[in-house]
Amino acid sequence: MTATGIGAPVRRKEDFRFITGQGRYTDDINQPGQTYAVFVRSPHAHAAIKSIDATAAKASPGVLAVLTGDDLAADKVGGLICGWMIHNKDGSPMRAGGHPALAQGKVRYVGDHVAVVIAETYAQARDAAEMVVVDYTVLPAVVDMVKATQKGAATVHDVAPDNVVYDWHLGDKASTDAAFARAKHVTKLDIVNNRLVPNPMEPRAAIGDYDGGTEAFTLYTTSQNPHVARLVLSAFIGIAPEHKLRVIAPDVGGGFGSKIFIYAEETVCVWAAKKVGRPVKWVSDRTEAFLCDAHGRDHLTHAELAVDDKGKILAMRVKTKANLGAYLSTFASSVPTYLYAPLLSGQYDIPAIYCEVEGVYTTTAPVDAYRGAGRPEATFVVERLVEVAARQLGQDPAAFRKKNFIRKFPHQTPVIMAYDTGDYSASLEKALDMADYKNFGKRKRDSARAGKLRGIGFSAYIEACGIAPSQAVGSLGAGVGLWESAEVRVNPVGTVEVLTGSHSHGQGHETTFAQLVSDRLGIPIDQVAIVHGDTDKVQFGMGTYGSRSGAVGMSAISKALDKVVAKAKKVAAYALEASDGDIEFKDGRFSVAGTDRSLAFGEVALQAYIAHKFSGQDLEPGLKEGAFYDPTNFTFPSGVHICELEVDPETGTIRIDRWTAVDDFGNIINPMIVEGQVHGGIAQGVGQALFEGAHYDKDGQLVTASYMDYCMPRADDLPSFAVGTTVTPCPSNPLGIKGCGEAGAIAAPPAVINAITDALGHEDVTMPATPQEVWRAVQKAQRVLAAE
Amino acid sequence: MASVSMTVNGTAVTASIDPRTLLVQYLRETLRLTGTHVGCDTSQCGACVVHVDGKAVKSCTILAMSCDGAAVTTIEGLAHGTELHPMQAAFREHHGLQCGFCTPGMIMTAVDLVNRKGGALDEHIVREELEGNICRCTGYHNIVKAVQAGAEAMAGAGQPIAAE
Numbered sequence: 001m002t003a004t005g006i007g008a009p010v011r012r013k014e015d016f017r018f019i020t021g022q023g024r025y026t027d028d029i030n031q032p033g034q035t036y037a038v039f040v041r042s043p044h045a046h047a048a049i050k051s052i053d054a055t056a057a058k059a060s061p062g063v064l065a066v067l068t069g070d071d072l073a074a075d076k077v078g079g080l081i082c083g084w085m086i087h088n089k090d091g092s093p094m095r096a097g098g099h100p101a102l103a104q105g106k107v108r109y110v111g112d113h114v115a116v117v118i119a120e121t122y123a124q125a126r127d128a129a130e131m132v133v134v135d136y137t138v139l140p141a142v143v144d145m146v147k148a149t150q151k152g153a154a155t156v157h158d159v160a161p162d163n164v165v166y167d168w169h170l171g172d173k174a175s176t177d178a179a180f181a182r183a184k185h186v187t188k189l190d191i192v193n194n195r196l197v198p199n200p201m202e203p204r205a206a207i208g209d210y211d212g213g214t215e216a217f218t219l220y221t222t223s224q225n226p227h228v229a230r231l232v233l234s235a236f237i238g239i240a241p242e243h244k245l246r247v248i249a250p251d252v253g254g255g256f257g258s259k260i261f262i263y264a265e266e267t268v269c270v271w272a273a274k275k276v277g278r279p280v281k282w283v284s285d286r287t288e289a290f291l292c293d294a295h296g297r298d299h300l301t302h303a304e305l306a307v308d309d310k311g312k313i314l315a316m317r318v319k320t321k322a323n324l325g326a327y328l329s330t331f332a333s334s335v336p337t338y339l340y341a342p343l344l345s346g347q348y349d350i351p352a353i354y355c356e357v358e359g360v361y362t363t364t365a366p367v368d369a370y371r372g373a374g375r376p377e378a379t380f381v382v383e384r385l386v387e388v389a390a391r392q393l394g395q396d397p398a399a400f401r402k403k404n405f406i407r408k409f410p411h412q413t414p415v416i417m418a419y420d421t422g423d424y425s426a427s428l429e430k431a432l433d434m435a436d437y438k439n440f441g442k443r444k445r446d447s448a449r450a451g452k453l454r455g456i457g458f459s460a461y462i463e464a465c466g467i468a469p470s471q472a473v474g475s476l477g478a479g480v481g482l483w484e485s486a487e488v489r490v491n492p493v494g495t496v497e498v499l500t501g502s503h504s505h506g507q508g509h510e511t512t513f514a515q516l517v518s519d520r521l522g523i524p525i526d527q528v529a530i531v532h533g534d535t536d537k538v539q540f541g542m543g544t545y546g547s548r549s550g551a552v553g554m555s556a557i558s559k560a561l562d563k564v565v566a567k568a569k570k571v572a573a574y575a576l577e578a579s580d581g582d583i584e585f586k587d588g589r590f591s592v593a594g595t596d597r598s599l600a601f602g603e604v605a606l607q608a609y610i611a612h613k614f615s616g617q618d619l620e621p622g623l624k625e626g627a628f629y630d631p632t633n634f635t636f637p638s639g640v641h642i643c644e645l646e647v648d649p650e651t652g653t654i655r656i657d658r659w660t661a662v663d664d665f666g667n668i669i670n671p672m673i674v675e676g677q678v679h680g681g682i683a684q685g686v687g688q689a690l691f692e693g694a695h696y697d698k699d700g701q702l703v704t705a706s707y708m709d710y711c712m713p714r715a716d717d718l719p720s721f722a723v724g725t726t727v728t729p730c731p732s733n734p735l736g737i738k739g740c741g742e743a744g745a746i747a748a749p750p751a752v753i754n755a756i757t758d759a760l761g762h763e764d765v766t767m768p769a770t771p772q773e774v775w776r777a778v779q780k781a782q783r784v785l786a787a788e
Numbered sequence: 789m790a791s792v793s794m795t796v797n798g799t800a801v802t803a804s805i806d807p808r809t810l811l812v813q814y815l816r817e818t819l820r821l822t823g824t825h826v827g828c829d830t831s832q833c834g835a836c837v838v839h840v841d842g843k844a845v846k847s848c849t850i851l852a853m854s855c856d857g858a859a860v861t862t863i864e865g866l867a868h869g870t871e872l873h874p875m876q877a878a879f880r881e882h883h884g885l886q887c888g889f890c891t892p893g894m895i896m897t898a899v900d901l902v903n904r905k906g907g908a909l910d911e912h913i914v915r916e917e918l919e920g921n922i923c924r925c926t927g928y929h930n931i932v933k934a935v936q937a938g939a940e941a942m943a944g945a946g947q948p949i950a951a952e
Binding site: 011028507 | 806808816821822823824825826827828829830832833835862863864866867872876879880881883885886887888889890891892895911914915916918919921922923924925926927928929930931932
């Protein structure tokens, strides 16, 4: 391993600009002649629009235009799309209602887009937005997802009169029911997976620009996948053909899934730029982010686990209701279905699984992928069920898990996935050791003497990442392929630019990807530049989500590097007057085997461009290669997290005393960056477990729409984390990488709730386990004890 | 419009602004110092922290007019050319940032913390003092390490210590 190669904790190349205030986020960019957009948003959860009177707003100082859904319709701008088709149990397609970028006739959640005001300054636009008079007929809100599908509920979309988007299932019902019928023991749980707001620290933003001379549009936007944004805006929404639309996602301040999607605001900014003939900028404020960024999670689940008399799991049965909100966001339909149910086998050998999912419309913000996307929901179900089953059977929860772990690979689960490799016991053993599990009893007694209830909770998670083989996801309903592209451009002096379709918004690609190139080409890391986030530079790409940039994005780079080396060997052969087969490439030098004749990488690059040593008919000049990489399987990162905490029974407050994470991410390029990903994921998972919850009142008003009301984890809410790894290299990609971006958020929630319920001695604790919720649960625990 | 004068990162600046302009808007839009960020509307997230007369202030919560005559330091004023302030260097060395959006506010808050409490800071103090700065990426683990290391380096450098 070199100091900057694969496996080295290289300090990040991108940091200098961020720590000196020179990052360039979308809101840092201003265009000459720029105007400002402010959206008029629905104050009602559900209402028909009778009329919109913009007379006063249009007369307000600085206002250039007030545009509504009628204007969009007149220009034949298409609606926003959901790119994953789900079929019902009976084979019929899901029922997706229309999703115009500006409301047409009806609003369906508080914050829904009614009109846009464009003015010379932000303040003028905001002032004028207040003057737009919208006459609404208020309709009944549909907030509770259980009531939404009951008789008498108002209909959100006419296409789905009962508000059911789909009624989907996976697995074999008959064999599952049969296993339950013969099971010695059945564990049953009702589970709430609370609704979350992703909250990257940079709010979304967009600048639309139109050049009348070339009839070309440019969109600066806070996107995790600018090429997908261009594809959707072009091919589906129809604003401009792809070759006339450039999408740039510059520095992006976190995404966590919420910046995958193509939203109304950027659509409107691009379209409006042509209408007003000036660049149009919109920047979300935080309340708008709470109201309109796609939310995450929000499941209600009844789950059952069948276990035989020896403690071996026989089957799992799961029935989930998933709140999809008022419209189907870009990938919303896939999250509670194909990103959820196929993970229900967890790390366990479970012969039969059957899962039913009902997706439901409500008059709330759209719900889509948020860090983990379906996999945290599945892991919460699995790890709560397994924990409770162990407790009910009087078995040590670690030993019960171990007894049921999958041990032979590849392993075909009953729910689609074929796990390629793993060593789940190794992670568990290491985690138990790091967490000093054997002395937990002593610590519990010490806490009890101090009046505190100490608990320990396990979470043995698995996730499916790198999504995924295009053929496979296509067969499951995906509207796109999920490969990744890369282009490696070697300059005549031997410096290298790598153009990648992955997008970095905190993950450190500029460093990690450069490490791979430095390692493979034997050149210093500062001679490598990673280029991403601009559709005019990078030809195509699928972007960053699903922990895929390492496993898929870097595999594409690896494939392109192979081609570069192969071509460079040919150039070197001519330059060294040897045959191709005799050229060896090692540590940045091309040499003729068995001789001392060699050329450095940069010298060969120069030879490739001056092309003096070979005929252009025999070998093309230049050194630039591209690759599209389509994975052969999902990747399956896994691990064990252990949370140990103290409950104060007087106040219901919780102090996490120690957190142990042991993850198997396969091979690791930069351990420092990987650990950082784990830390951040755990924090978001602990946030879900203890603090965060989006709450709508009965009228559909979001009452948690600011940082005053929605509890983000802060520095003094969290401990430091003990992070370790085990390694089984992934056999499904050339680098052996599994992915690490979502692990913490997937693993953490059940670890926390298992620890709290362990401390309290009963299972009735719902996320977020705020002090109020925990205090209630403590009172219940005391009643249970008194009754005994 | 109204006239406002202040010193920003050592340079005297005067401008005619709408009186309702917030300090952060003045810094970002008028002076184009875009290192100071806006992450919320409620003075909670701390992405906008700058120093006004040597003290950490959330620049989204103060009118530019209120800073007339003040000395303001932003993240752009912390380093000397390419020579980083010890707290900036510590954030890079300890991987105390990922997306970088909260980072300028974190660093300005951390420098203020050391100015107030000195260079020997235990984890508990650092975590309590960062309560007004939200990070969504790092889980704070490495930020806490960076602040502690940066504090030690600042104390070792014998500075009182900010750029002011």
